[in-house]
Amino acid sequence: MSTARIALADNAAGERYEIRVDDEPAGFLQYRLRPGSIELEHTEIDEEFEGRGLGSRLISFALDDARDRGLTVLPFCPFVNDYIRRHRQYVALVPSDRRQDFEL
Numbered sequence: 001m002s003t004a005r006i007a008l009a010d011n012a013a014g015e016r017y018e019i020r021v022d023d024e025p026a027g028f029l030q031y032r033l034r035p036g037s038i039e040l041e042h043t044e045i046d047e048e049f050e051g052r053g054l055g056s057r058l059i060s061f062a063l064d065d066a067r068d069r070g071l072t073v074l075p076f077c078p079f080v081n082d083y084i085r086r087h088r089q090y091v092a093l094v095p096s097d098r099r100q101d102f103e104l
Contacts, residue, residue: 008061037072
């Protein structure tokens with residue numbers, strides 16, 4: 001049994017993070033860059049790839065990238081917001097004056 005190759009990338013031109021499985025597009029996280037921040041707007045995993053934890057991998061990749069770039073995060077996507085609630089190490093990326101807006 002072979003292991004699937006998973007690749008994550010920032011498609012800056014498309015304003016989205018993308019995840020591929022064995023070179024096939026599997027999903028994306030749409031974003032909008034603002035000065036000093038990134039708005040995470042919509043996450044989508046293709047139906048055939050659901051249930052493999054790819055959405056979580058994609059979101060953690062995006063959040064780690066935002067942290068590495070020194071960006072604050074506005075998690076407008078409900079899936080991203082829920083992920084941050086369950087992985088408290090990312091709450092600090094959301095500006096303290098906006099956390100209540102996202103119930104964090």
